[in-house]
Amino acid sequence: MKIAVVVKQTPDTETKANLGAAGLETNGVKFILNPYDEFAVEEAINVRDKVKGEATVISLGPDRVIDAMRTALAMGCDNAIHVKVSEEDLAKCDSYVVAKGLAEAIKQKGPFDLVFAGKQAIDDDALAVPQMLAAFLDWPRATVVTKLEVNAEAKTAKANRAIEAGAEEVIELQLPAIIAANKGLNTPRYASLPGIMKAKKKPVDVLELSALGTGPQDSKVEMGGFELPPEKQAGKIFKGSAEELAKQIASALRNEAKVL
Amino acid sequence: MAKALVLIEHKDSKAKKASLEVVHALHSQGVEVEAIVFGATLDKDTLATDCGAQGAKKLHVVSDASLGFYQAENYSATVENTFKAGSFGILAAAATALGKDLLPSLSVKLEGGLGVDCTGLTINGDKVSAKRPMLAGKYFATVNFKSGPAVISFRPNVMGLGDGSAGKAEIANVAMTPGAGKAKTTGIEGGAQGNSRPDLAEAERIVSGGRSLKSAENFKILEELADTLGAAVGASRAAVDAGYAPHSMQVGQTGKTVNPILYVACGISGAIQHMAGMKTSKFIVAINTDEEAPIFQKADYGAIGDLFEVVPALNKEIKALLE
Numbered sequence: 001m002k003i004a005v006v007v008k009q010t011p012d013t014e015t016k017a018n019l020g021a022a023g024l025e026t027n028g029v030k031f032i033l034n035p036y037d038e039f040a041v042e043e044a045i046n047v048r049d050k051v052k053g054e055a056t057v058i059s060l061g062p063d064r065v066i067d068a069m070r071t072a073l074a075m076g077c078d079n080a081i082h083v084k085v086s087e088e089d090l091a092k093c094d095s096y097v098v099a100k101g102l103a104e105a106i107k108q109k110g111p112f113d114l115v116f117a118g119k120q121a122i123d124d125d126a127l128a129v130p131q132m133l134a135a136f137l138d139w140p141r142a143t144v145v146t147k148l149e150v151n152a153e154a155k156t157a158k159a160n161r162a163i164e165a166g167a168e169e170v171i172e173l174q175l176p177a178i179i180a181a182n183k184g185l186n187t188p189r190y191a192s193l194p195g196i197m198k199a200k201k202k203p204v205d206v207l208e209l210s211a212l213g214t215g216p217q218d219s220k221v222e223m224g225g226f227e228l229p230p231e232k233q234a235g236k237i238f239k240g241s242a243e244e245l246a247k248q249i250a251s252a253l254r255n256e257a258k259v260l
Numbered sequence: 261m262a263k264a265l266v267l268i269e270h271k272d273s274k275a276k277k278a279s280l281e282v283v284h285a286l287h288s289q290g291v292e293v294e295a296i297v298f299g300a301t302l303d304k305d306t307l308a309t310d311c312g313a314q315g316a317k318k319l320h321v322v323s324d325a326s327l328g329f330y331q332a333e334n335y336s337a338t339v340e341n342t343f344k345a346g347s348f349g350i351l352a353a354a355a356t357a358l359g360k361d362l363l364p365s366l367s368v369k370l371e372g373g374l375g376v377d378c379t380g381l382t383i384n385g386d387k388v389s390a391k392r393p394m395l396a397g398k399y400f401a402t403v404n405f406k407s408g409p410a411v412i413s414f415r416p417n418v419m420g421l422g423d424g425s426a427g428k429a430e431i432a433n434v435a436m437t438p439g440a441g442k443a444k445t446t447g448i449e450g451g452a453q454g455n456s457r458p459d460l461a462e463a464e465r466i467v468s469g470g471r472s473l474k475s476a477e478n479f480k481i482l483e484e485l486a487d488t489l490g491a492a493v494g495a496s497r498a499a500v501d502a503g504y505a506p507h508s509m510q511v512g513q514t515g516k517t518v519n520p521i522l523y524v525a526c527g528i529s530g531a532i533q534h535m536a537g538m539k540t541s542k543f544i545v546a547i548n549t550d551e552e553a554p555i556f557q558k559a560d561y562g563a564i565g566d567l568f569e570v571v572p573a574l575n576k577e578i579k580a581l582l583e
Contacts, residue, residue, distance in 0.1 A: 011395070013532075014532060015398075016398070016532075017394075017398040023399075024394070035514050036514070094373065096367065096368065099368065122395070122396065123395055124394055125376070125377065125395075125396060125517070126364070126376045127361075128374055130364075131361060131362075131364035131365040132364050132365060132367070132368050134365055135366075135368035136368060140333070140443030141365070142443070144357065144361070160449065161361075162357070163448075164357055164459035164461070165457065165459045165460075165492075165508070166509070167449070168448065169329060169330065169445045169447075169448055170445065170446050170449055171445050171446070172444050172446055173442065173443045174442045177443070182507075219373075219406075220372055220373030220374070220407050220408050221374065221375065221403045221405055222403075223401050223404070224401070224402050225389075225400075225401060226394075226399060226401050227399065227400050228398075229393075229398075229399070229400060229539075232558045235544075235561055235562065236560070236561055237562040237564065238561065238562065238563045239563075239564050239565075241565075242565055242566070242569035242572075242573040243577075245563040245570050245573070245574075246570060246576065247577055249547075249561055249577075250577040250578050250581055252561050253522070253543070253561070254581055257522075259521055259543055260581055
């Protein structure tokens with residue numbers, strides 16, 4: 001069974017927004033493996049171990065994304081595919097182009113039975129690429145997955161997908177399928193030192209995005225108008241006994257904010 | 261100007277406010293709006309009245325026994341057919357669990373552009389653009405649609421509702437287009453049935469707790485205040501990591517982004533990742549013993565005190581006010 005996990009390299013969650021003409025200034029930003037992708041990588045490795053298959057990590061971006069893939073390799077993925085595009089072109093690629101490029105790579109390097117991804121990248125928060133991959137590949141998908149059972153022989157999977165207010169939809173899928181991982185699916189392992197050493201020697205296959213038949217020219221949207229949100233000013237501070245505090249808050253909410 | 265098709269979500273034939281906001285957002289910009297709704301059994305008249313009041317001219321009703329649950333394949337195929345048959349230029353929905361799952365794949369099927377979780381809309385002739393938060397709201401960007409239809413999901417509680425006098429929607433029955441049959445939702449587990457509290461992402465009021473709650477049991481005092489307010493209950497990552505609350509309740513960069521009118525933060529210090537997920541709340545109340553907690557810099561009303569005393573007192577006070 002061949003398993004792929006699609007990952008994105010994102011700015012660290014501590015990142016402050018320094019904006020330039022193309023959006024977030026990436027100079028000086030610390031990049032990490034997108035936190036939700038850690039759950040996807042862990043699940044890919046677990047399923048690989050269970051079915052004695054192979055787990056391939058795939059990422060699209062400039063050379064810096066190899067670091068994110070090395071993290072996945074150090075956790076246990078077997079090999080990597082780098083879909084290469086320059087930093088400048090990447091800024092002009094929308095989710096449509098990214099998904100199209102990744103889908104093409106999956107087709108060329110497959111056939112894969114299962115493709116994992118994080119449910120959302122923490123930089124653009126679009127929650128889009130997994131469903132778009134499903135559309136380009138004509139595969140079924142389950143997103144925001146918190147529980148997964150794979151039946152390798154029957155080529156089926158059963159996924160729980162988190163929806164509103166703590167409820168979960170139960171989805172039965174035929175493989176090949178896309179699974180977008182949510183926090184809670186598993187507990188991602190830390191890469192061990194031997195794992196990190198081994199990762200350096202694992203093969204990374206390079207595909208140029210342009211050779212996959214797509215690129216910035218196919219983008220359906222153009223991003224612009226980058227701006228910081230207005231800073232909220234500190235308001236009133238109340239002090240006193242619990243009862244006094246309660247009275248002051250309730251009064252402010254009713255009389256000033258008018259929300260009660 | 262392009263015509264818009266809006267996906268309406270509902271609970272027992274009562275349209276979600278977040279969906280009606282999308283109808284109003286487009287109608288108020290002069291766009292001709294039609295809506296589409298799915299379900300196993302539907303009260304068409306009620307839905308048509310609610311959608312019409314916000315500006316929908318027509319409601320496409322898709323009724324099928326399989327639609328007791330959200331079925332991504334059937335929804336996708338049916339919306340795609342309806343959209344293509346109706347010379348629409350915009351497909352829109354609320355950025356809910358369903359809207360966020362469905363629209364991205366449909367944008368590919370329709371060869372259109374995608375804007376997710378948008379908080380603003382500008383229509384200028386045939387040019388459509390939408391504002392959206394990036395990096396969990398640390399900055400904003402404008403999505404300019406340049407080729408194909410514009411596929412947009414809107415963040416709940418942002419666009420607002422009209423006065424409800426827009427008109428009445430005509431009902432059109434549409435046969436469901438079955439999908440490829442490779443995936444099927446077979447049930448719902450946990451959560452919603454026993455819980456009448458609103459969902460975090462759509463809630464107008466939220467009471468949220470941090471690690472200072474010290475245990476899962478102690479969240480009960482927040483739940484009591486939440487029930488008085490008709491609010492949802494949230495938690496900081498620290499509280500979730502400590503096992504006091506499930507991840508489905510986490511507010512922040514690796515949890516849910518929320519946008520209520522009132523956010524009451526109890527024992528939450530205000531880490532940058534948490535603030536990113538809730539700082540667009542209209543009014544923020546912070547209760548914390550630590551005067552130096554960063555949350556006080558963003559709070560409209562800060563109370564320096566012990567949440568274990570202040571929250572029950574506040575509950576009592578608000579109960580009295582609301583009586």
